[in-house]
Amino acid sequence: MKLVCTQSDLSTNLSLTSRAVPSRPTHPVLANVLLQANAETNQVSLTAFDLSLGIRTSFSAEVLHSGTIAIPAKLLNDITTRLGEGEITLENESTSTDDPLGEGSIVTLTPQSGRYQVRAMGPQEFPELPVIENAQALHIAAGALIEGLKGSLFATSADETKQVLTGVHLTLRQDTLEFAATDGHRLAVVQTMNESSDTNTETQLEVTVPARALRELERMLAHTNSQDEPVALYFDQGQVIFEWQNQRLTSRTLEGQYPAYRLLIPRQFERELILDRRQFLSALERIAVFADQKNNVVKVSIDSEAQEMTISCEAQDVGNGRELMSAQILGESIDIAFNIKYLMEGLKALSSTEIHMQLNGNLTPVIFTPVGGLKMTYLAMPVQLRN
DSSP: OEEEEEHHHHHHHHHHHGGGSOSSOSSGGGGEEEEEEETTTTEEEEEEEOSSEEEEEEEEOEEEEOEEEEEEHHHHHHHHHHSOSSEEEEEEEOSOTTOTTOTTOEEEEEOSSOOEEEEOBOGGGSOOOOOOTTOOOEEEEHHHHHHHHHTTGGGSOOOGGGGGGGEEEEEEETTEEEEEEEOSSEEEEEEEEOOOTTSOTTOEEEEEEEHHHHHHHHHHHTTOSOTTOEEEEEEETTEEEEEETTEEEEEEOOOSOOOOGGGGSOSOOSEEEEEEHHHHHHHHHHHHHHHTTTTTEEEEEEETTTTEEEEEEEETTTEEEEEEEEOEEESOOEEEEEEHHHHHHHHHHHOSSEEEEEESSTTSOEEEEESSSSEEEEEEOOBOOOO
16 A cells, blocks of 8 residues: 555544544554555545444545555554644555565655654454445535534533433434433523425434534534535434545434423523623623632522623632623513523523523523524523522
8 A cells, every 4th residue: 555645634634533543442453543545536534433433534645556554543643743744655565475464564654754664453353334224314514513513512411320411412304403412400402404405304313412423523524615515414223324525423322212301491481681692701701710619600680670680709718709781681680590601601602692581580491592593592500599
């Protein structure tokens, strides 16, 4: 095998693919990235698979001789990222003429200056990425996927004991794709338009995909040239595959019944506010200095008569902070408290200039939605106010 590629192409694709390399592989070959070079298409593909998450990326190169080899991922990545920009020649020859499968191969990297040799493995033991037979592809625009992931991934749970909550629940129906994530204290729901012409209106898909896999999908999609790029989604029991532009991500799905989250969102409200999102977020970031000292709790006092909202925190033995901001308020005054982290993360994801805040009591769900733009609902549960 012999190929010539740029340092930036190899480094970029290696950094994406290597994220599916396990830190503690159950089998030595899983610590490798599988490199396949095709002289007919002048394409190089890199594959990593930890038996749960699989990533394959492809890029163009000058392939002089086709071949496949498994190279230690961390070592190759560490070398490549430290090389200067320019072309790299990558080739391998077996160290033994009796070794047609490539065991004991040496891969040589020749940049513009220097020469590096890495001991590699043959490809025969590297596991195949899952394939879903006879499944009909659902096509989703890359932009819609990115939008939905940005508005939901942050709300997933990190608690592995509640495994189904560590993923995002995807629901595809008619011309919309819905993303939902909750950790039991807050809920983010995003609806994006799915204008793909080949999606059958009868088709409905519901699947919960691990947040880890979707974070890698979001990272990979950031490299696409067009927001309209169609991403093919294949789904089978226990497995989901995303494919586009010679790129592929496979993941196991999460088992278990996802909570009926739509039932958690109130339909009527006693109080409604219109707020400047950036002003609210900036105030919270300043108050967070004291909230960090007091269980991350911040008090929000809504004054209907003055049309003002006060954000405050008093940390005993440390000090206190208070911020005042104007707001359009309908309904009676109320004091309410939140985990400041949940408020700030939700406000960052909402993205519009103004936001709509709706609530009933001081211990019932509070809903935040953007005024215009993305169709997103963010629910945050208040916490008990303690004197």
